[in-house]
Amino acid sequence: MLNLISDRLADFTSTERRVGEWVLKHPRQAAASTLAEVANATGVSEPSVIRFCRRLGLDGFREFSRRLTEALSQPASYLHSAVAADDTTADVVTKVLDASIQALVSTRAELPSAAIDAAVNALTGARQIVFAGLGASGHVATDACHKFFRLGIPCSALIDPPSLLQFAAIAAPGDVIVIVSTRGAWHESIDATKLARKAGAVIIAVSEPRSPLARAADIVLPCRPAEDTSLYTPMSSRLAQLAVLDTLQVTLALALGEQATDRLRATKQVISSRHRA
Amino acid sequence: MLNLISDRLADFTSTERRVGEWVLKHPRQAAASTLAEVANATGVSEPSVIRFCRRLGLDGFREFSRRLTEALSQPASYLHSAVAADDTTADVVTKVLDASIQALVSTRAELPSAAIDAAVNALTGARQIVFAGLGASGHVATDACHKFFRLGIPCSALIDPPSLLQFAAIAAPGDVIVIVSTRGAWHESIDATKLARKAGAVIIAVSEPRSPLARAADIVLPCRPAEDTSLYTPMSSRLAQLAVLDTLQVTLALALGEQATDRLRATKQVISSRHRA
DNA sequence: TTGAGCATGTAGTAAAACTACAATATATTC
DNA sequence: GAATATATTGTAGTTTTACTACATGCTCAA
Structure with missing residues (x-):
């Protein structure tokens, strides 16, 4: 805060x-x-x-x-401290996990429910949802796609610049693009955002809130990357992004009501029955 | 209060x-x-x-x-409580993030550094690392692959049963397979583990520690899935798995020394210079 | 210099927290 | 068992707090 x-x-x-x-x-x-x-x-x-x-x-x-x-x-307590070359394994475990916990704690504190509501609002009427992310954020996008499609909404994931730009070129009203970008600085993402927005699509950015991408988007779900104090510090922001999208999915499921929950139930059921086999 | x-x-x-x-x-x-x-x-x-x-x-x-x-x-108060249908958005944000934080906190408490050390030991001499995961765990595997390859070790990710089984059939000493599986119950994973182990590969399971998969593996990095109390509760275990692999990667980087850190530095550099452009 | 657009304050409104008091219920004493 | 005292709860009103609409004044561009 x-x-x-x-x-x-x-x-x-x-x-x-x-x-x-x-x-x-x-x-x-x-x-x-x-x-x-x-x-x-x-x-x-x-x-x-x-x-x-x-x-x-x-x-x-x-x-x-x-x-x-x-x-x-x-x-x-869960303060961020850099991993040093002479740390023991136990030290590393503590430091890395603390950094990740800290990322989630601060996300929890800073995520405005108004932004989630706005995003849910856009998604409930969506014809299709496209999750986009380049590099490491690509995994987050794919993961989100895998999670949202269970609600019964057409979903896809775009994880390379050409695909993203091509989609932006043919975007239409009713399309919602969720762009995941840690720093929000890749110009491909920004170009695609502007293009798709002009075509009437709604853009939700999961990103550093002060970035150019955030400014270009319709709705921003803030995900502050932890300062990169050390070479070893991994990207805890990725975890925060995943958690934010988890939240969005659950909220959306609630907003969609019966139909969505039935579908969720069905996808869970099919997995557990396979397990037993 | x-x-x-x-x-x-x-x-x-x-x-x-x-x-x-x-x-x-x-x-x-x-x-x-x-x-x-x-x-x-x-x-x-x-x-x-x-x-x-x-x-x-x-x-x-x-x-x-x-x-x-x-x-x-x-x-x-980061205790797990189920999302209810009449929750407000703020409730959902708190509940979902709390569940995720809780997952990391308990992982931090339960992750034995001895297991990490054993895993690092196996990985330092590895000819190649294969990350495997089915379904949602596939994303974790892909993410890990993307992270470990920066250390300069040949890495790949297998996210479907046929590929996994095929790889198991041709595994050789020097290969390390990291299998990610929330419940550790898919029989494809277990079959592949047994097969690859017989061929001399080392298997590291990132999984529920009491599962069949964990029993079949050489090394277990425990990741206890939070009880699935509610339909809406998303898979926080995924975050725990990612964090565990983060920890493993950092520890491995430290163990590899100079060479690995140089490579890490180089991969970071190339990204930040592109950003400025 | 003038006018558009933005930043800021004024004055008023809605709603929230709180108070005084009345009504009802419960206990107590004869 | 009736009458009185006491405790509990709600009603109606007051004060305080948060918020809104609008007007003023400032900045910058043409």
């Missing part, structure tokens, strides 16, 4: 920045304050504080307070 | 007890609700809810909300 604020501080208006800086400086006080108190302490008007909250992708001041309280009561 | 409530439940009035029981049953929802919503959900009047808060020694409903939110973001 605090990271989110400090990251996005740059593209705020001056009043919003003032609020953000104050919150970063007095996080505990901020969490316990009312809207009027924050406005007073920062010397801005109440609506400006609300605008600040909305800018963060939150619903309003209420949600801001809740998120901040959550963030401040989170344990600092 | 929740303990406090359940402890004191006995000396509450019947209305207060009704509120307390509901809060214990739906803690997340309670933390996100307004006074009126709680009153409505429990079928009592608003002042009664306030009296309930006061009875807990709190200032009012506001403080109750804050305390509850704090309590729920403590680490002990």
Whole structure:
């Protein structure tokens, strides 16, 4: 939460920045304050504080307070520390898993439910869903495809630039493209996004929220990559992306109701019966 | 907080007890609700809810909300709870991510470094590494392949039964097969394991530790799947498998020394230079 | 310089939390 | 068993808080 604020501080208006800086400086006080108190302490008007909250992708001041309280009561235990060449195996196990846990914990704290709702809204009416990702994100896209198709929606995965661009060229209204990209900086992804959007498709980016890709997309599901402090540090962001898409799938299943759950049940059943055989 | 409530439940009035029981049953929802919503959900009047808060020694409903939110973001609350059909989006986000976090936390606790060491030992001398996985585990295998090949070892991924069996038939000493399987029950995997082992290959199973596959393998990296309490609960075990393989890769990189780290550096470099372009 | 567009504040509204008090239920004493 | 006292709960109103609509003023471009 605090990271989110400090990251996005740059593209705020001056009043919003003032609020953000104050919150970063007095996080505990901020969490316990009312809207009027924050406005007073920062010397801005109440609506400006609300605008600040909305800018963060939150619903309003209420949600801001809740998120901040959550963030401040989170344990600092799973902190990221770099793997060193002389670490024992037990050290490595702890460090790598802690980094991954941390990635999920911060995702949990920063994922705005409004964005999920918007995404679900787009997906419920979708004619088809296309999951796209290049390189390591390709695996996430494929995985997601494998997961969403069980809901009975036509799904496919595109994991190389030519396919992605070709699809973007023939995209149509009703198509939803979910683009997974850790940094959101590959220009192929961005080009495809712009192209497909012009054609009327909805683009959901699972990506670093301040990236060019995020700016080009309709809906952003933020997935902050952990700083790459070390050569050995693996991409924990991949886990976060998978978890975000898990969440989206479950929410979508709930939104679709009976029909989707029946299909889920059927896909589970067919597996377990094969196992017994 | 929740303990406090359940402890004191006995000396509450019947209305207060009704509120307390509901809060214990739906803690997340309670933390996100307004006074009126709680009153409505429990079928009592608003002042009664306030009296309930006061009875807990709190200032009012506001403080109750804050305390509850704090309590729920403590680490002990990353407990697995099933997604229900009437959950809000925020509930789903929390539940799904909590389940995933829980999977990693328990993996961290249970992963024996001796098994990692044994696996690294086998891998350092490997002529080639083959990652195998069927269904959802196929993605994990592919992902691992993509990750390990950067160390400069020949890697491939097999994600369908015929390929797996064919490879098992021609396996040779020096080959290491890493089989990913959530339940470790597909007989194709087990057959392939036995076959390849007879031919002198080393088999590492990333799987439920008490499964038939685990028994057949040389080395077991335990990955206990979270109980599938609900239809909606996605496979958190997949995340655990990925994290275990992350750990293995980092440990292997350290064991291989200079040469491997140079290669890792090179693969990172080529990506970041493309990004800038 | 003027006008479009954006940032910000003012004033008002809706809703949330809280209070005072009345009504009902429960216990107590004769 | 009746009458009174006490405790419990709800109703109706007040205050506070969060939010909205709109107006003002500022910035930048033509």
